[in-house]
Amino acid sequence: MKFVFALAVVLSTFVLTYGQNEQAPMVEKEIAYKDWIYKNVQTGTDMNLRKLTVGKKLVMVAYFAPWCPNWKHDAPFVQAMYEKYKLNGFDVVAIAEYDPVESMKAHISQNKFTFPVVWESDARTAKQTTSHYEYRRAVGDTRNWGSPWYIFLEVDKLEPAGLVMTKKASIVNGELIRPDAEKFIREKLGLKAEAAGVSTAGAIEVCEPEKKATALAKPATPPLH
Template structure:
């Protein structure tokens, strides 16, 4: 379930540090003496010399339930964001990029560069505990109440973690992110429960140091945002969509039947870049399938084989590339997102030694002709001229009949399939990718058969 965490170790460390930074913030530290006085209850003792001591076991027990209350609130928020994550599943690429920008904004806010008034409002449930003896249950309620003190210091950090949780590839991974943040936040409380008197004295003496911790937290947030936006956190963000067992792979006979109906519909293909309502149903079906497949190993889906000729006259048979990872990119000359990502594809083609090593970069175009006037692109000659004009040298094969496009159910451009060394479809990415994301999905595909 966690095989996608190829870069996640760094991310989890940063999330944990964000939790620790949230504790060591000017918004939390001033509250510690008040809450610890409640948690100590009647365990506080003063000797004849005025030295304060606490019953360590009782204080730790109360502190343990206190942090359970905090964690419980965090997980409630995490569950809310995970539900949103399910809604955004079919738009995960865009949502993750937006999430990266939001996390960077939170970091700028925490550094004091930006000012968001709504994050500075505190939302607290006031409980009158002054006249009550502390119990584990009351400590639990206190922790739950304390966690909703939406202060300027905790708000940005926790919000960034919840954004990451909503973009996680499954609910377990999202909850794990929340757990890691909660651990970073509550472990200092547990230590405080063990060493109450000493820790309180230390914090009182180091108030000047505390002012720098919020700045460190802001820097960490900006780093997290950059990693999310650029695709470095691909293991968490899960750009590479799992196709599920219901992906509409068809055989050649089915492709021919579909192709007959396709001739009357492909003229509207160009509108799919702006309006992809036709693909919404398949995205919803894929989302439902992913939920049904949670906790189970996905069935291997063999890639549909084909034999096509590229712009140089070279023949490419997909099955001949078994033993290599294939980056199969469906594009069109009129497609603006395709044009934006094609320079990156060319760079990868050069970096992977012109398909001579373990990765094959292969484009697929669907040129018009007299026999197939409703295909989705210009003529073969126009496509070759486009490639030469822009100095794109990676091989692009021509699906002149539209059969391959039908077999892979291409409904929007660009769409990229990642095929493993075993010849199976690992996943697909609808829409434009940055070079970092391309590299990440290729790396995932390489590691999938290790």
């Protein structure tokens, strides 16, 4: 009986630890991703995606909800990748969703983002009306909020003109698997591979705004370079 109880505890811990983990592999998908113009969160000025890609090799578009713990886990890594590779032709633009603009501003300030952040929606009631929802569902993302969600645009493969910028792209339906993401970025920038770092443990929570989530242990991930 004690053995059965101990086994149940181990299994429940495993489910909580890994079941709530939203890390996802990078996969290439057919997706008619369109050009857009959104307001910059901090300045209120219009930003156009196609213009942002000029002179770049690879652009990562990151959709996120500021209150989402899964995004909060990824945010430092996204910032680090931007700073590390921005002079090599890499760019990041983040699209904030489902939160008031003032909350978005506070989130940017708290995380010290140096990449541009625009916004598409400013209320959680807009969840099923956004292009974010449309795109992620089109490529098989069945999560409730879908934060974070990434699409990588290889600039030399983009359509030269028109509303649809690409019909195929690499996407991530969840948190980035850090070694894989950095390897992909380096490859697309034409950089040599780096040696793998030493693993460290992090924490993960459920991306759910209606109820407070309990922090859970996250599988080991390499440190930022």
